[in-house]
Amino acid sequence: MSFYTSLTGLKNAQTDLGVISHNIANAETSGFKKSRTNFADIVAVSILTDPSLTTGIGSRVASITQEMSLGPIEQTGNALDVAINGEGLFTTKAPLSGTTQFTRAGSFSVDGNGFITNASSNRLQLFPVNAAGVITSTTSTVDALVPATNAAGADFAGVSVNDDGAVIASYADGSNTSIGVIALADFIAPNGLKQIGNSNWEATGISGAPTYGQPSTSQYGTLLSGAVERSNVDISEELVGLITAQRYFQANAKAIDTATQISQTIINLRT
Known part of the structure; x- marks a missing residue:
């Protein structure tokens, strides 16, 4: 389960990187309006699920919204x-x-x-x-x-x-x-x-x-x-967002790596 949970994070990070890259690419495009990626968590429960023991199963892209603020x-x-x-x-x-x-x-x-x-x-x-x-x-x-x-x-x-x-x-x-x-x-x-x-x-x-x-x-x-x-893209803001999205991707990749090591350890218990 942890593999798929982290996989949703990787996909979201890729989407975020794509949106930020698109913003940066259009920093000099007249009349362009930047976009922002919004995320939401995924939780699967039933009527019999104990709320105190509910575990989320990842995240998803809720929306990609345009910011219509005035550019320079x-x-x-x-x-x-x-x-x-x-x-x-x-x-x-x-x-x-x-x-x-x-x-x-x-x-x-x-x-x-x-x-x-x-x-x-x-x-x-x-x-x-x-x-x-x-x-x-x-x-x-x-x-x-x-x-x-x-x-x-x-x-x-x-x-x-x-x-x-x-x-x-x-x-x-x-x-x-x-x-x-x-x-x-x-x-x-x-x-x-x-x-x-x-x-x-x-x-x-x-x-x-x-x-x-x-x-x-x-x-x-x-x-x-x-x-x-001009475009309402703030290059400094986008570069900070780019670093954040990169760290987000790395953290999810590390979670998958950790889950792999744990799985390998469990398998090795039988040998």
């Missing part, structure tokens, strides 16, 4: 680099599948078709606005599309994002046009979001459905233009 903000000067100072995630859509994805990595650019996209080529989602720049709907979103020319026929000259999320396109004749307001998403249980890579998440039944809002309103954070949010 890095100034870049790029007008389409946007960081969220507070709650919320950017909403994007994959152009081919139409899948809605969420991210904290706010490094955007304008593609050849005029769409504002992230590194995964997903299109940033905006609340639609009227000619005066007033939001017309907060229940639906549209792709962020920058017209190549304005109503007067002037060519596109640049784009910027205001603190309130308004995306402003500038044209060669000196005019400015609001193409929409960035839609931030929030969840009842953000730890339940499904990681799909590239600092993107998808909603699940655990996270609940997203609620959308404008930056700087209610629980939604403010936007910082010309900046990106």
Whole structure:
């Protein structure tokens, strides 16, 4: 029994090492959120078991949770680099599948078709606005599309994002046009979001459905233009965790070695 009990500890240590290694590998990934391994003990009892003589039979991984705390903000000067100072995630859509994805990595650019996209080529989602720049709907979103020319026929000259999320396109004749307001998403249980890579998440039944809002309103954070949010991984903390996980693995391996020696001693009693 002691062999299998220690084996669960070895497997847990391997899982912990994997999670910590993943965190360290993404220490420089913009918008990345570190994970933490949570363990639970395993106890097998019946109605006839004496509670004072109950012996545990090992441990298991209870969950691997994401820590959604804010990472350091890095100034870049790029007008389409946007960081969220507070709650919320950017909403994007994959152009081919139409899948809605969420991210904290706010490094955007304008593609050849005029769409504002992230590194995964997903299109940033905006609340639609009227000619005066007033939001017309907060229940639906549209792709962020920058017209190549304005109503007067002037060519596109640049784009910027205001603190309130308004995306402003500038044209060669000196005019400015609001193409929409960035839609931030929030969840009842953000730890339940499904990681799909590239600092993107998808909603699940655990996270609940997203609620959308404008930056700087209610629980939604403010936007910082010309900046990106770095990974919230603390290298020093992870290295200490790495040492702890290594000791955890060694201790369980030593327990197996000790159990082997005891078994060998018992066997040798007959010889």
